[in-house]
Amino acid sequence: MNLKQSAIKAGENLQKMIPILIGVLLLATLVNNLAQQYYNKLFTGDYLKDTFIGAIAGSLSFGMALTSYVIGGEFSHNGVSLLAVTAFIMTWTTVGIAMLPLEAKMLGTKFAIWRNILNFIFAIIISILTVLILKMIS
Amino acid sequence: MTKNKETPTTTKKWKGIHIFWSVVTVVYIIVFLVAKPLAIKSLQETGITLLKILPIFVLIFVIMVLSNLFLTPELVKKHFGKEAGLKGWIYALLFGILVAGPPYVLYPMLKNMRKHGLETKYMATFLYNRNVKIPLLPAMIYYFGWQYTAVMTILVIIFSVFNGLILNVINIPKTELTKHNIGT
Numbered sequence: 001m002n003l004k005q006s007a008i009k010a011g012e013n014l015q016k017m018i019p020i021l022i023g024v025l026l027l028a029t030l031v032n033n034l035a036q037q038y039y040n041k042l043f044t045g046d047y048l049k050d051t052f053i054g055a056i057a058g059s060l061s062f063g064m065a066l067t068s069y070v071i072g073g074e075f076s077h078n079g080v081s082l083l084a085v086t087a088f089i090m091t092w093t094t095v096g097i098a099m100l101p102l103e104a105k106m107l108g109t110k111f112a113i114w115r116n117i118l119n120f121i122f123a124i125i126i127s128i129l130t131v132l133i134l135k136m137i138s
Numbered sequence: 139m140t141k142n143k144e145t146p147t148t149t150k151k152w153k154g155i156h157i158f159w160s161v162v163t164v165v166y167i168i169v170f171l172v173a174k175p176l177a178i179k180s181l182q183e184t185g186i187t188l189l190k191i192l193p194i195f196v197l198i199f200v201i202m203v204l205s206n207l208f209l210t211p212e213l214v215k216k217h218f219g220k221e222a223g224l225k226g227w228i229y230a231l232l233f234g235i236l237v238a239g240p241p242y243v244l245y246p247m248l249k250n251m252r253k254h255g256l257e258t259k260y261m262a263t264f265l266y267n268r269n270v271k272i273p274l275l276p277a278m279i280y281y282f283g284w285q286y287t288a289v290m291t292i293l294v295i296i297f298s299v300f301n302g303l304i305l306n307v308i309n310i311p312k313t314e315l316t317k318h319n320i321g322t
Contacts, residue, residue: 006206073281106245
């Protein structure tokens, strides 16, 4: 494949990708704004319940990883458990419900769905392990 | 004959995009009716994000051109194919950690590589390791401390391998990509 052919192919791919990306961004921004309104009201103080709530809130959110650290830091200051905060940070970066249509379109539906399910489970496991290891260290 | 064969495929392909856009439109209409400020805020923020990521489209284009040119089936098979072995794992881990940028920049390249023989396990491991963001580690240390950052980073790297192995067992067929008909 020469440069011209590969540029044409790339242009065609981009043309197909852009409408999906715009739609995904519209949905992601909406879900994100909606979720952020309820962040502080979500947590109950229940250790296990909060972990799931944190994981779900992170899964629905979308944006730079740095934003999740800032929000997670605020949660921590407000007394939310480290387990829930970790689950929130982990799913923020590893689970992308809003990005799912694009991921499915590009990498395959089955792969995208299974990857997100698995990442959600792993986020909770990693959260538990992180807190346990930190307790052991200290 | 060819025309007759192409028409249903094209219609089917556009149907999917139309359904997706119909859902987006309906959702926004409902939100606009129920919570107007939220809908307006989201539309404005999407517009701002799109303006911000316009230069990224150039980057995506460049990555696509380069991957079309250089990521040949032979090269992908050698380093990320069935025979790659330990080397494939190491590359997936390292590239996942070192490659920065939003996922939608990488999806087209991965799709291309997958068509050329990229194994599911390496793709999943690569994507999971993108959570280890070296430039953001100082920020994480600032908010949660170095012990927390170190433990979580190590766990993410370990679990990225489990992620790859499990998704490989689920055995997602590469032929699934042909159904989507993008980038062929």
